Amino acid sequence: xxxxxxxxxxxxxxxxxxxxxxxxxxxxxxxxxxxxxxxxxxxxxxxxxxxxxxxxxxxxxxxxxxxxxxxxxxxxxxxxxxxxxxxxxxxxxxxxxxxxxxxxxxxxxxxxxxxxxxxxxxxxxxxxxxxxxxxxxxxxxxxxxxxxxxxxxxxxxxxxxxxxxxxxxxxxxxxxxxxxxxxx
Amino acid sequence: xxxxxxxxxxxxxxxxxxxxxxxxxxxxxxxxxxxxxxxxxxxxxxxxxxxxxxxxxxxxxxxxxxxxxxxxxxxxxxxxxxxxxxxxxxxxxxxxxxxxxxxxxxxxxxxxxxxxxxxxxxxxxxxxxxxxxxxxxxxxxxxxxxxxxxxxxxxxxxxxxxxxxxxxxxxxxxxxxxxxxxxx
DNA sequence: TTGATTACCTACTTATCAGTCAGTACCTTT
DNA sequence: AAAGGTACTGACTGATAAGTAGGTAATCAA
Numbered sequence: 001x002x003x004x005x006x007x008x009x010x011x012x013x014x015x016x017x018x019x020x021x022x023x024x025x026x027x028x029x030x031x032x033x034x035x036x037x038x039x040x041x042x043x044x045x046x047x048x049x050x051x052x053x054x055x056x057x058x059x060x061x062x063x064x065x066x067x068x069x070x071x072x073x074x075x076x077x078x079x080x081x082x083x084x085x086x087x088x089x090x091x092x093x094x095x096x097x098x099x100x101x102x103x104x105x106x107x108x109x110x111x112x113x114x115x116x117x118x119x120x121x122x123x124x125x126x127x128x129x130x131x132x133x134x135x136x137x138x139x140x141x142x143x144x145x146x147x148x149x150x151x152x153x154x155x156x157x158x159x160x161x162x163x164x165x166x167x168x169x170x171x172x173x174x175x176x177x178x179x180x181x182x183x184x
Numbered sequence: 185x186x187x188x189x190x191x192x193x194x195x196x197x198x199x200x201x202x203x204x205x206x207x208x209x210x211x212x213x214x215x216x217x218x219x220x221x222x223x224x225x226x227x228x229x230x231x232x233x234x235x236x237x238x239x240x241x242x243x244x245x246x247x248x249x250x251x252x253x254x255x256x257x258x259x260x261x262x263x264x265x266x267x268x269x270x271x272x273x274x275x276x277x278x279x280x281x282x283x284x285x286x287x288x289x290x291x292x293x294x295x296x297x298x299x300x301x302x303x304x305x306x307x308x309x310x311x312x313x314x315x316x317x318x319x320x321x322x323x324x325x326x327x328x329x330x331x332x333x334x335x336x337x338x339x340x341x342x343x344x345x346x347x348x349x350x351x352x353x354x355x356x357x358x359x360x361x362x363x364x365x366x367x368x
Numbered sequence: 369t370t371g372a373t374t375a376c377c378t379a380c381t382t383a384t385c386a387g388t389c390a391g392t393a394c395c396t397t398t
Numbered sequence: 399a400a401a402g403g404t405a406c407t408g409a410c411t412g413a414t415a416a417g418t419a420g421g422t423a424a425t426c427a428a
Contacts, residue, residue, distance in 0.1 A: 004405080004406090018289055019287075019289050019290055020204065020205075020206060020286050020287045020289075020290060021204075021206075022204060022205075022206035022207045023206045023287060023289075023290045025384075025385060025386080026385085026386070026387090027384085027385085035406080035407090036406075036407055036408075037386090037387090038387090038388080038389090038406075038407065038408080038409095039405075039406055039407075041386080041387065041388080042404090042405065042406065043405090045387080046386075046387075047386070047387095092289075094285065094286065097345070097346070097349065098282060098285070098286060098342065098345055099286055100349070101278065101282070101345035101346065101348050101349055102204050102278065102282060102283055102286035102287070102345065103203075103204045103207060103286070104348045104349070105202055105203050105204075105207075105276075106203055106204060106207045112349075115349055116349055116350060119346070119349045119350050120350060123350070142364070142365070143361050143364055143365075146357070147357045147358070147360070147361045148361070150343075150346070150354050150357055150358050150361070151339055151358060151361045151362075153342075153346070154338060154339050154342035154343055154345075154346055154358055155335055155338050155339060155342070157342060158282065158337075158338035158339070158341060158342035158345075159334075159338055161281070161282055161285035161286065161342075162281065162285065162303070162334070162337070162338055164285050164288045165281065165284070165285055165288070165296075165299055165300050165303045166300060166303050166304060166307070170334050173330070173331045173334055174331070174334050174335060174338055176331070177327050177331045177332070177334070177335045178335075180326070180327055181326070181327075181365075188375080188376090209414075209415060209416080210415085210416070210417090211414085211415085219376080219377090220376075220377055220378080221416090221417090222376075222377065222378080222379095222417090222418085223375075223376055223377075225416085225417065225418080226374090226375065226376065227375090229417080229418095230416080230417075231416070231417095369428100370427105370428090371426100371427090371428090372425105372426085372427085372428100373424105373425085373426080373427095374423105374424085374425075374426095375422105375423090375424090375425100376421105376422085376423085376424100377420105377421085377422080377423100378419105378420090378421080378422100379418100379419090379420090379421105380417105380418080380419080380420100381416105381417085381418075381419100382415100382416090382417090382418100383414105383415080383416085383417105384413105384414085384415075384416100385412100385413080385414075385415080386411105386412095386413090386414100387410105387411085387412090387413105388409105388410080388411075388412105389408100389409090389410080389411100390407105390408090390409090390410100391406105391407085391408085391409105392405105392406085392407080392408105393404105393405090393406085393407100394403105394404085394405090394406100395402105395403085395404075395405100396401100396402085396403080396404095397400105397401085397402080397403095398399100398400090398401085398402100
């Protein structure tokens with residue numbers, strides 16, 4: 001049994017990534033949860049407070065993910081990373097990075113800084129992992145590890161967006177293209 | 185001197201791609217234009233009508249673009265395409281595809297269909313152009329032309345989003361990575 | 369020259385939004 | 399048993415959103 005606060009974060013995250021930050025209201029959270037609007041404001045006084053909590057939620061989730069796969073082989077790590085996006089796509093959501101990027105200019109500095117830190121973290125992990133696989137020989141790099149990391153990240157998070165518009169086949173093709181590229 | 189209607193479209197597109205669909209209101213259009221809210225409603229009765237006009241505006245722009253570069257060599261066409269995104273990035277905007285994808289579930293079917301048709305059109309043009317360059321030898325493909333097209337499109341439109349979060353250096357790196365990949 | 373059409377404005381409505389505040393029931397600590 | 403904190407509810411407010419009704423000045427076509 002998770003706390004009301006945690007449930008609000010999970011639901012808000014779901015709403016944020018399916019409808020967008022400005023398209024959901026506190027009522028979209030309170031109604032399905034069977035609580036009052038004021039209860040949501042009790043836990044998250046303002047909407048930016050809630051947005052910040054969502055960023056931290058993703059930041060923590062990513063940290064747990066990297067810990068969970070830490071002992072695995074580099075290529076396997078990348079595959080787990082890509083599979084995570086498959087589950088995002090299957091549930092009709094998009095990646096937080098794309099969601100926040102669209103509403104970027106409607107966000108305050110604190111949220112922007114938290115998102116920048118989180119995104120940098122993802123890029124760093126990808127870069128390190130690609131270098132790791134390159135050293136051990138399971139991953140092939142034709143550009144710098146960071147450039148390849150940026151390429152893979154934009155491919156996969158944009159694939160969740162594109163597949164909303166043109167269908168899930170395109171998600172599968174993009175994911176496969178990434179794997180083909182790094183395994184030669 | 186362009187008509188009020190055209191000016192509204194241009195401004196709405198600018199707002200849509202900098203703040204997001206749900207973050208801008210008719211006042212954000214009427215105020216800077218020095219007209220009344222009702223005047224905007226006269227030209228575009230509802231907000232979805234305005235969103236649809238934006239999609240058509242981009243669809244027409246893209247058609248004009250493909251006509252303009254029709255006689256150029258394939259690799260050159262791709263470079264023009266990528267440079268178009270550079271100007272998007274420089275002005276702090278994001279690509280329409282990413283913008284609409286985020287707010288997808290807040291859009292009606294008519295807009296979704298128009299966006300799907302437009303995006304399919306972009307993918308088709310990229311696929312054809314890549315095949316063209318592959319035949320003439322200026323472009324190197326390591327996967328099917330369509331897969332590479334999807335990869336390039338997601339790379340470049342997500343790059344405009346990512347660079348908002350982590351800075352313009354990443355946009356440049358992604359753009360360069362695409363060119364390196366297709367020219368070997 | 370009249371009558372319709374275009375392109376607005378003034379003034380409004382209705383809905384919903386984020387956010388507030390006083391009050392309360394229920395623990396926990398002293 | 400008293401005091402204080404936690405997690406709410408009920409009942410609001412003020413702002414702003416999209417959208418509309420009715421009027422008007424200018425243009426144009428018959």
